Amino acid sequence: MIDSDVFDFVERCRKHTATGPLLSDLLETVRNLGFEHLILSGVPLGGQKLAPMVELNGWPAGWFERYVEAEHAAVDGVCLYSAKTLSPFLWADVPAKWSDTEGSRRVAGEATEFGIRSGFAVPMLSVHHWQSVLSFASSAKSCGPSPREQVQLITMAVYAGMSIQALSNVDEEVDGVLTDREKEVLLWAAAGKTSSETSQILGVAERTVKWHSTRAREAFGVGTTTQAVVEAVRRRLIHP
Structure with missing residues (x-):
């Protein structure tokens, strides 16, 4: 080179x-x-x-x-x-x-x-x-x-x-990208919690946690929850 x-x-x-x-x-x-x-x-x-x-x-x-x-x-x-x-x-x-x-x-x-x-x-x-x-x-x-x-x-x-x-x-339009619950789910995923553990922490059904994870992935156009966590942190939507 x-x-x-x-x-x-x-x-x-x-x-x-x-x-x-x-x-x-x-x-x-x-x-x-x-x-x-x-x-x-x-x-x-x-x-x-x-x-x-x-x-x-x-x-x-x-x-x-x-x-x-x-x-x-x-x-x-x-x-x-x-x-x-x-x-x-x-x-x-x-x-x-x-x-x-x-x-x-x-x-x-x-x-x-x-x-x-x-x-x-x-x-x-x-x-x-x-x-x-x-x-x-x-x-x-x-x-x-x-x-x-x-x-x-x-x-x-x-x-x-x-x-x-x-x-x-860069100033980004981030309001409304994720709901408060979606942010919570990603925050606990960032802490290494499974869907089952997160459901117990938040007091909701595990399928609900998985649904919010899916919505977060769709919001960012990524294929995994880990990638959604990375993008949410980059945009400063969550702070692990």
């Missing part, structure tokens, strides 16, 4: 008005550096759930759901180390204190089932979270971006993060 490709991406960042096109653009650009997947999210701390903190989800189908359901963020060495440093790093360079544990090795092993074997992470300061990280993933057993390519990745990560911030600051 040449530097002008990076500058072209930076220029396009200013024109994106939604997260979907921004994600597609970034994925297409970094593919030239050998990275097929990526995720941008806040770094969970103190038992926080990952799903509501995700701002760009370019992980393989199925892997995000497994990662969230298994609460891998609590043991994943890459995720844990992202909370300890602001220096970009190769996944392979995560210190053994975080990477050489049973839980972290399990996460790495499961990731290979989805074509993820190596990566490069760019931690960043965030106005929404304690810290954020944009993690680029590769199917190669050992990705090896050169020092110049690492600078290119860092530049694109920073501008993608800035674009997300700009989009979140």
